[in-house]
Amino acid sequence: MGAVVFIGAGPGTADLITVRGARRLAEADVVLYDALTDPALRDLAPLAQWLHVGKRGFRDDSTGQQDINALLVHHAQHSKLVVRLKGGDPSMFGRLEEELEALAEAGIASEVIPGVTAALAAAAASKRPLTRRGDGRSLSMTTAMTRTGDMHATRTADTEVFYMAGKQLAALAARLIDAGWPEGTPVSVVSRAGWPDARHSDHTIATLPDASEQHAGRPAVVTVGAGARPLNASLTEANLTQVSSDEPLKSRVPPDGGTSSSPSIPSEP
Amino acid sequence: MGAVVFIGAGPGTADLITVRGARRLAEADVVLYDALTDPALRDLAPLAQWLHVGKRGFRDDSTGQQDINALLVHHAQHSKLVVRLKGGDPSMFGRLEEELEALAEAGIASEVIPGVTAALAAAAASKRPLTRRGDGRSLSMTTAMTRTGDMHATRTADTEVFYMAGKQLAALAARLIDAGWPEGTPVSVVSRAGWPDARHSDHTIATLPDASEQHAGRPAVVTVGAGARPLNASLTEANLTQVSSDEPLKSRVPPDGGTSSSPSIPSEP
Numbered sequence: 001m002g003a004v005v006f007i008g009a010g011p012g013t014a015d016l017i018t019v020r021g022a023r024r025l026a027e028a029d030v031v032l033y034d035a036l037t038d039p040a041l042r043d044l045a046p047l048a049q050w051l052h053v054g055k056r057g058f059r060d061d062s063t064g065q066q067d068i069n070a071l072l073v074h075h076a077q078h079s080k081l082v083v084r085l086k087g088g089d090p091s092m093f094g095r096l097e098e099e100l101e102a103l104a105e106a107g108i109a110s111e112v113i114p115g116v117t118a119a120l121a122a123a124a125a126s127k128r129p130l131t132r133r134g135d136g137r138s139l140s141m142t143t144a145m146t147r148t149g150d151m152h153a154t155r156t157a158d159t160e161v162f163y164m165a166g167k168q169l170a171a172l173a174a175r176l177i178d179a180g181w182p183e184g185t186p187v188s189v190v191s192r193a194g195w196p197d198a199r200h201s202d203h204t205i206a207t208l209p210d211a212s213e214q215h216a217g218r219p220a221v222v223t224v225g226a227g228a229r230p231l232n233a234s235l236t237e238a239n240l241t242q243v244s245s246d247e248p249l250k251s252r253v254p255p256d257g258g259t260s261s262s263p264s265i266p267s268e269p
Numbered sequence: 270m271g272a273v274v275f276i277g278a279g280p281g282t283a284d285l286i287t288v289r290g291a292r293r294l295a296e297a298d299v300v301l302y303d304a305l306t307d308p309a310l311r312d313l314a315p316l317a318q319w320l321h322v323g324k325r326g327f328r329d330d331s332t333g334q335q336d337i338n339a340l341l342v343h344h345a346q347h348s349k350l351v352v353r354l355k356g357g358d359p360s361m362f363g364r365l366e367e368e369l370e371a372l373a374e375a376g377i378a379s380e381v382i383p384g385v386t387a388a389l390a391a392a393a394a395s396k397r398p399l400t401r402r403g404d405g406r407s408l409s410m411t412t413a414m415t416r417t418g419d420m421h422a423t424r425t426a427d428t429e430v431f432y433m434a435g436k437q438l439a440a441l442a443a444r445l446i447d448a449g450w451p452e453g454t455p456v457s458v459v460s461r462a463g464w465p466d467a468r469h470s471d472h473t474i475a476t477l478p479d480a481s482e483q484h485a486g487r488p489a490v491v492t493v494g495a496g497a498r499p500l501n502a503s504l505t506e507a508n509l510t511q512v513s514s515d516e517p518l519k520s521r522v523p524p525d526g527g528t529s530s531s532p533s534i535p536s537e538p
Contacts, residue, residue: 015289091392091399112393123360124381130360142407156425
């Protein structure tokens with residue numbers, strides 16, 4: 001009887017996995033991986049059997065999940081170490097609960113190695129710290145899309161991060177207004193966070209639908225509120241109540257969608 | 270003129286840093302680091318100049334922050350690569366905003382490499398996925414303690430994670446009740462998440478003050494709500510309204526504070 005280690009691969013290129021995750025991955029006999037994982041991760045366990053069990057996007061794929069659970073149990077019973085490689089962090093939006101329960105029911109030992117979740121990689125890529133001194137002390141992370149395909153948004157924290165929202169930005173903007181966010185609230189959109197071709201653009205809720213084209217076909221993280229504010233804005237004591245129109249922010253956005261205002265180091269090779 | 274790379278070291282032992290972070294750290298001429306970072310990280314950049322600028326806990330140390338900003342600028346002006354090593358993830362509760370702004374004002378290039386934040390390491394150590402199917406779709410992360418030293422708590426998400434709350438668990442429990450959480454709500458406390466001696470205990474809000482002794486003197490993350498629920502509980506369709514007393518959860522906690530109910534793999538050497 002073997003064991004299963006859940007490893008967060010991080011949200012981008014293979015080097016966003018933790019050192020601990022990389023070392024454990026190298027010991028794997030079998031790796032069950034998702035669609036969004038960087039293929040370069042295979043180099044960390046070239047002799048393992050790699051099985052693609054990926055589900056893309058957000059859908060109620062309960063049969064697929066049961067198949068994955070069964071595969072995990074089966075391979076754990078027939079090999080020494082099974083790695084379940086998940087994009088981002090395994091404890092966030094990853095159906096970890098179901099898989100851990102299936103293993104516990106079968107009496108199979110398991111371990112979870114955390115990873116960088118997409119919100120953190122988006123904040124890093126855009127240089128938009130998720131917490132801000134004074135008015136950015138709480139942070140919410142959620143999926144904007146419900147299981148029935150509807151959009152859902154709230155205003156419960158100083159900064160709200162929406163995962164998997166890229167396909168319905170206009171609907172998300174409408175729900176944010178419904179939830180009480182002023183339409184001049186800063187919004188930061190980062191697609192393919194953690195990858196060399198990560199793309200970042202600044203908006204307000206009113207102009208958020210414009211982001212659809214720039215980020216089309218790319219997994220995107222949408223950050224709303226204090227944590228979306230460009231750094232310079234905080235120097236002028238700007239806050240949400242003072243942003244009465246989208247002009248003060250929009251004026252900072254170059255035609256290509258904008259990048260951080262501070263000088264950047266060329267990205268890693 | 271050099272550049273500054275902010276690197277999230279993760280919340281525990283040195284191997285929770287990302288591969289990207291480890292590689293960049295190895296290129297550093299100067300490393301400015303905080304108190305909580307694992308000393309073993311020094312082995313990744315043994316020839317660099319390591320400067321301790323750590324601030325422990327939560328206090329309004331604006332002079333200290335200005336000193337750190339000045340040190341960053343000074344060393345960037347006199348060396349090629351300065352690494353600002355931060356515990357956990359740099360974008361979460363790390364004063365990244367102030368330091369990025371100081372560098373931007375001085376015209377110094379910067380880059381941010383994300384890391385594993387403590388909430389994710391706590392979820393991994395306790396096998397408590399932060400998101401749950403159905404009733405655990407939103408997640409909030411915040412510091413419980415305000416700058417004035419008061420405790421603050423809300424009920425805005427299915428799961429709320431409180432950083433730096435370990436010293437005032439009784440006060441946190443009282444604020445959670447005030448915020449409308451039923452006193453039978455599951456609470457998971459993990460101290461020293463990411464370290465080999467991580468300790469996990471299960472409580473309800475009513476019994477949360479009991480956790481103080483078990484986690485005394487250890488940095489702790491407190492998770493409240495759906496994401497704190499043991500896995501088995503979800504198999505029985507338990508939810509917050511059905512947990513009317515602390516008995517169902519308390520009965521699962523062994524005298525040493527409790528661990529996950531599923532079999533565990535011995536921790537990494």
